[in-house]
Amino acid sequence: MKTLLLNPGPVTLTDRVRQSLLQPDLCHRESEFYDLQDEARARLLEVYRLHPQDWSAVLMTASGTGAVESMIASLVPPNGKLLIVQNGVYGERIASIAKQYGIAHEIVVHEWMQAPDLARIEACLDANGPFSHVAIVHHETTTGRLNELSQLGARCRARGAQLLVDAVSSFGAEAIDFDKANIAAAAATANKCLHGVPGASFVVARRQAIESGASRTYYLDLARLATLQAQRSTPFTPSVHAYYALVEALREFEEAGGVPARHARYAALAEQVRLGLAARGIMSILPPEHSSVVLRSYALPNGLDYEALHDALKAHGFVVYAGQGNLSKQLFRISTMGDIEAADMDRLLKAFDSLVK
Numbered sequence: 341m342k343t344l345l346l347n348p349g350p351v352t353l354t355d356r357v358r359q360s361l362l363q364p365d366l367c368h369r370e371s372e373f374y375d376l377q378d379e380a381r382a383r384l385l386e387v388y389r390l391h392p393q394d395w396s397a398v399l400m401t402a403s404g405t406g407a408v409e410s411m412i413a414s415l416v417p418p419n420g421k422l423l424i425v426q427n428g429v430y431g432e433r434i435a436s437i438a439k440q441y442g443i444a445h446e447i448v449v450h451e452w453m454q455a456p457d458l459a460r461i462e463a464c465l466d467a468n469g470p471f472s473h474v475a476i477v478h479h480e481t482t483t484g485r486l487n488e489l490s491q492l493g494a495r496c497r498a499r500g501a502q503l504l505v506d507a508v509s510s511f512g513a514e515a516i517d518f519d520k521a522n523i524a525a526a527a528a529t530a531n532k533c534l535h536g537v538p539g540a541s542f543v544v545a546r547r548q549a550i551e552s553g554a555s556r557t558y559y560l561d562l563a564r565l566a567t568l569q570a571q572r573s574t575p576f577t578p579s580v581h582a583y584y585a586l587v588e589a590l591r592e593f594e595e596a597g598g599v600p601a602r603h604a605r606y607a608a609l610a611e612q613v614r615l616g617l618a619a620r621g622i623m624s625i626l627p628p629e630h631s632s633v634v635l636r637s638y639a640l641p642n643g644l645d646y647e648a649l650h651d652a653l654k655a656h657g658f659v660v661y662a663g664q665g666n667l668s669k670q671l672f673r674i675s676t677m678g679d680i681e682a683a684d685m686d687r688l689l690k691a692f693d694s695l696v697k
């Protein structure tokens with residue numbers, strides 16, 4: 341039995357992407373590699389139809405956190421200041437990164453279940469500014485909440501600040517209006533909504549933002565990566581096979597209809613699971629209109645702890661995901677990224693029947 345991954349990345353691969361890993365061994369100093377790198381960078385901009393004149397997609401060999409770290413460390417200028425909107429684990433991680441690099445910052449802390457409070461964010465911008473950037477997690481995978489970007493971006497634009505977006509678990513599946521939201525850059529990874537394998541991640545950034553950034557990190561220096569990649573070069577040895585998979589996944593993504601199609605596909609699967617679990621007395625934590633289509637969190641049924649739930653579902657061929665920190669006692673998470681069909685989710689729901697009475 342094939343085990344299906346319902347955790348928030350890495351995802352269950354399509355056969356087409358899996359087969360792409362078996363292409364010839366490639367030296368990263370040969371033109372074949374640079375063709376691959378060029379195609380990946382061009383296709384990443386195409387996902388949101390960003391114009392290469394103004395935007396650059398910069399690849400790196402790292403997990404999603406590497407791309408977020410690169411974006412924060414490289415794009416806040418030496419004399420810049422960062423406001424961090426925090427309502428989950430990944431917002432906390434951005435704050436840890438800012439602290440690690442000694443970047444001037446303020447944090448607007450929310451409860452993990454709360455939506456960002458625009459009034460509090462505006463008050464902080466006004467009381468402690470000027471800020472060059474505001475960092476926010478688009479889809480806070482901690483809870484499945486989709487944080488709104490465009491209204492926040494408009495408030496920031498009025499105060500001369502641009503958004504740095506952790507879009508690791510939304511890039512490719514949720515709409516992002518880069519202009520309206522006044523976004524300077526978004527960081528993401530190959531192995532979530534794009535359906536590649538772990539090892540390749542990227543920052544999509546305004547060229548102007550890269551030029552006015554800072555050089556605080558060696559390996560993750562965005563400006564150096566951008567410059568060398570534009571010259572068909574690379575500073576270090578990239579995860580060549582992960583790039584094979586990323587390019588194949590991006591081709592498949594475009595052929596399938598791009599962001600609208602992936603959004604619709606995930607939405608149908610997420611709603612199928614939400615309604616099916618509700619019928620079995622297991623309720624989603626957030627209403628669907630506040631949730632991403634990528635992942636939903638659900639209240640653990642009474643008398644069933646997470647380990648028991650996880651192990652029983654794994655025996656049926658499904659890997660679900662725990663809540664983080666204190667939430668591990670309250671909730672579990674189901675992501676519907678990857679090569680998953682409605683029939684698979686029917687089987688998942690049937691597997692729940694043997695667990696809940």
Ligand SMILES: *Cc1c(COP(=O)(O)O)cnc(C)c1O
Nearest residue numbers: 403404405430479481506508509
């Ligand atoms: C998965 C994820 C990350 C990065 O996690 P890695 O394990 O480093 O790939 C960052 N932010 C969000 C919102 C995520 O969901």
